[in-house]
Amino acid sequence: MAAAYRVDVQRWSGLFSELMDTIGERFTRPEPRRRVRDFVSGLLAPLPTKNCWTIAEHAGDDGPGGMQDLIGRASWDDTLVRADVRQFVAARLGHRDGILIVDETGDLKKGTHTVGVQRQYSGTAGKIENCQLAVHLSYASPLGHTLIDVALYLPKSWAEDPDRRAEAGVPETVTFATKPQLARRLIEAAVAGGLPCRWVAGDEAYGGDPHLAAALRGHRLGYVLAVACSHRVPTGLGVQRADRIAAGLPKQAWQRISAGDGAKGHRFYDWALVALPQAVDQHAGHHWLLIRRNRSTGELAFYRCWSPEPVPLHQLVAVAGSRWRVEESFQAAKTGLGLDQHQHRRWQAWHRWTTLVIVAHAFLAAATTVSTTSTQGLIPITVNELRRLFHALIIEPARRIADVIAWSLFRRRHQATAITSHYARQALTDP
Template sequence: MAAAYRVDAQRWSELFETLMDTIEARFARPESRRRVRDFVAGLLAPLPVKNCWTIAEHAGDGGPGGMQDLIGRAGWDDAAVRADVREFVTARLGHPDGILVVDETGDLKKGVHTVGVQRQYSGTAGKIENCQLAVHLSYASPLGHTLLDVALYLPKSWSEDPARRAEAGVPDAVAFATKPQLARRLIETAVAGGLPCRWVAGDEAYGGDPQLAAALRSHRLGYVLAVACSHRAPTGLGVQRADQIAAGLPKQAWQRLSAGTGAKGFRYYDWAFIALPLAADAHRGHHSVLIRRNRTTGELAFYRCWSPEPVALQHLVAVAGRRWSIEESFQATKTGLGLDQHQHRRWRAWHRWTTLVIAAHAFLAAATTVNTETPDGLIAITVNELRRLFHALVIDPVRRVADVIAWSIYRRRHQDQAKASHYARQALTEP
């Protein structure tokens, strides 16, 4: 029984040190090098809320100022750190059949001062809300999957407002870009950085953009991109909507295939594949429409596909199924690593917080590959389970009573100062 519960915490620790040693090289000052390690460890900790205060307390600092400085004022390049994370992922999870997945996620906000916030549709909320949106790039391979890169969506209400830009510290070089344009930049950065990948997957927001699809073909990247039922494709019967194509298919055109494994079994759907030889362009390759039908409800989903070489239907189905890996990554980073718990309004601080969350998630994804053998009766160690084990076995600090009391005093003193300030301000306007 003891063997069934054996984990290699030492190798987890070595892997963490490898990643952090690389990241720390981006920091000139020794204080920042120590703090970034403590910050990532705090993100991995089971704190009820993650912010600079709680992470500083977890690290044993005397106050939150050091962590706030790391995120807001210290000199370091978050894009360079994400490049380090990409190289780490390439070494640990890289595979020739790797899949790049693009999707956006929203953080609900109150007020109008947080960079990028406005009333806009949020898939997280399922409706129009006051929120930020960010386009994320994730990497999925047979070895695992992780978030990889990010771009904050800056609406025109922000990009065309110099005063708001200046207040939030938006760099002058940042102009308005659509979500598909942001996704293209992220993908091209990953490809230029040497990340091994063969496919790209995304939802309708990206499948409906012909410029993104053309860019992927120019890089010889196959894609399985969701499209709307109104998407039009050239067929032997003329240009038809995707739902018209589906309506004209014979019964024998559908095949029952699994889009991958899930917690409750294989994810079986009915699938149909329609080749589109008339869609050939300068990039050559093979165009097609892929249609998925829910076996219970009959609901249809449509995908526009392209590959440099012919591929089997099962392969396209597998790529379509891997798109959901980014949703798992969003859930893991929001519930366990504080992706949406930042309290930063400015451009630089937002990107730094998100970058370090991505680094923490990449470490966890890579560490799950360390224990390659899973005993009978247990599932493989997940990212969430590894986070719990790693904190308990490797980074849990020995807390002194004096530290706990010192932080209680610090919080209460800060709250007293804030209270006095509020009363003094009120006294200037109230009788």
């Protein structure tokens, strides 16, 4: 029984310090170097909401100004910090069969001033909403999975409006780019940085872009990218729609294979694989159309696949099934780390907040790999459970009661000043 209570507190603390020391080298002054550690600790804490005020209070600062400086005004490059995260992930989760997963997530917003916001389709909401969208890159391997990079999608309505760009601090070098183009940049940065990977997975937004697929073949990266039922592929009988090909398959073409383990059992589907030798281009390799059929509803899903060498069906199925991992990462980052709780309208602040959430998530993912092997009757420790334990056992004991009282006084003093200001402003206009 005693073994069941063993946790790797010292190893978690050492790993956290290793990552914080690494990204700390991106800060030239000691104040932001200390604050970034406190900021990430605040993201890991179970705060009701996460913003510069609540994180500053959690850190024991005498006000929110230091955390606001870290996000909005201090001198540091969030791109270099994300590069450090990729190196950290490569060292802790890297595997030659690693999978890069591209997907987007949306944050619902009010108004029109937050950078990138407009009415657009959000997969998170499942409909057109006033929101901002970001393309994320996730890394999955047999050792774990985590978010590693991000690019904010800037719609044409923003990219072509100099006044809105200036107000939101959008750099002049940033121009309009489609989501597949943003995904390609993220993937190429990961490959150039030496992150070990063999595959790329993505949904229809990326599978429908032939330029992205060609770029992946140029990098010799295999891919399993979802496509629409109307997607057309070259066959020996001419160019055909994917759904027409599926309709003509014989019964023996289908095989029942699990797309991965789920919380309630294996995720079994029926799968069929159609070779596409007519699709070969200057990159050579092997092309396939992969078709998934739901065992209960009969609903079909389609994937364009490529690999520089022949691979068995079950490997392509495993890559297709890996896409759910990015959704798991989004859920953990939003519910536990405040990914969508930022209150920043400007370009730089948005990227810095999101980058530090990625730092926190990468730490949790890596820390699960150094945890004690589970005893009988326990599942392996999860990212969400590790976050709770890390805060309770390492972060929270270091806080002082005096800091809690000081922030109660700070809030009440701030509210008193605000009330006085409101009454004074009202006295200037009302009788």
